[in-house]
Amino acid sequence: MDSERPRSSLRRSVARAILTALTPLILGILAPGLAGAAEKSVTFAHQDMVVPFRALMASGAIEKATGYTVTWRKFGGGGDVIRAMASGNVQIGEAGSSPIAAAASQGLDIQLFWILDEIADAEQLVARNGTGIQSVADLRGKTVAVPFVSTSHYQLIAALADAGLSQKDVTILNMRPPEIAAAWERGDIDATFIWDPVLARVKKSGTVVMSAGDIARKGKATFDGLVVDRAWAAQNRDFLVTLVKLIAAEDAAYAAKPWAAGSPEVKAVAKITGADPAEVPASLVSYRFPTLDAQASPAWLGGGAAKALTETAEFLKAQGRVQALAPDYGRFVIGDYVATARQ
Incomplete structure (x- = not known):
């Protein structure tokens, strides 16, 4: 028995030495995967517009379907959202066509990937x-x-x-x-x-x-859209595809059967926006929500949105609200995620 103890101790010492030597290699192999898991999070800036998307936010369906941790941050206007994205603290945000056009004119590297609503009479x-x-x-x-x-x-x-x-x-x-x-x-x-x-x-x-x-109707259409940081989008394509599928489904559910004042969806919209639940149904009717197919059409992500941003930017420059125009507003619009979601 006594002769076995030195050999056992020696084996443990050798094992420890091997583990110590291999630890950096093991961590090097695992690190990319661990980093990927840590990066499955997104900060999403939203506003108080009364739209079906609010019910989707409240349901937790986005987090469940993507596995991402979503931090929702509410802002008072599109300009505030754009400033938050410029700071690097927000990856996805809601903004109107005017602040998006202004951001593009100032060179912020964002992409419009979804038309949240056509403002219409809202x-x-x-x-x-x-x-x-x-x-x-x-x-x-x-x-x-x-x-x-x-x-x-x-x-x-x-x-x-x-x-x-x-x-x-x-x-x-x-x-x-x-x-x-x-x-x-x-x-x-x-x-x-x-x-x-x-x-x-x-x-x-x-x-x-x-x-x-x-x-x-006089030729100056406006909309609210979702924009994403271009570099972040390139690394999180699947998240964005799933997101647009979920939003399209929520919009379609609302269109098929508009929500009544006492419905859970209306209560969720009211809670997030601060609206009176009794007023939410009428507010929703004031907007138009483009379908997945409409999003991809020439009217929106297929060309119309870029045209609207260009015209808005030109108007803002004429009014002294932006100093210069971007060479091509089309580069700030992407239809790829919608196209994939339609397949």
């Missing part, structure tokens, strides 16, 4: 009752609040130009939606161009002067 110019404002021309000398560099801001400027007014003819205040709601209640502003849930609140004591749909 954004409106509302004047406070008693101000005497009945048309855009009546805004001369008045105070109007709007989130700067948002689609509402773009639409307001377009409406003013169409009415023969310049931005100097109106006092335009840069406010986020919650700030607009508070300013309206205080009586600090005469009008606002805004979306739900704030839109529903101001309409209770105001009059709609015009909508985004009116402006779209």
Whole structure:
């Protein structure tokens, strides 16, 4: 027995030495896989627009289907979302066509990969009752609040130009939606161009002067889209394909049977956006949600979105909102994930 102990001790020493020598090699082999697992996370910046996607967010279906940890961060406007993406802290974000066009003009390396909604009548110019404002021309000398560099801001400027007014003819205040709601209640502003849930609140004591749909019919269509950091997208293609499949399915479910005020989906939308559940169904109806096939069509990711971004950027430059134009706005639009999702 005594003679076996030295040999056993020697074997343990040799085993430890071999393990020590092999550890760096083993870790080197496993490291890429471990890193890949650690990287299965994404920070997603969203806003408060009342859209079916909110119900999908609340369900946890994205996390379950992809295996990713999704950190949801709510922002007050598209400009804030774009700034967060520029900082590198956000990989995917929701923004309107105006802030996306501005971001592309400034060289931010993002790609529009999904049209979240066509704004249609979901954004409106509302004047406070008693101000005497009945048309855009009546805004001369008045105070109007709007989130700067948002689609509402773009639409307001377009409406003013169409009415023969310049931005100097109106006092335009840069406010986020919650700030607009508070300013309206205080009586600090005469009008606002805004979306739900704030839109529903101001309409209770105001009059709609015009909508985004009116402006779209004059050739200046607007939309909200999902944009992604180009480098991150290249490493997480499967996530994006699954994401667009899930959004398309949620939109289709809503289109097939619009949600009633007491439904779980409406409650989820209201919780995330801060909207009154009773007002959510009417808010949803104000938007149009392109189907998976429509997303891939020439109207949207197949060319129309790039054209809209180009025209929006040109308008913003003419108004002094961007300093220069990008050579090609088409490079900021990608239909690959939708194309794969359709297969």
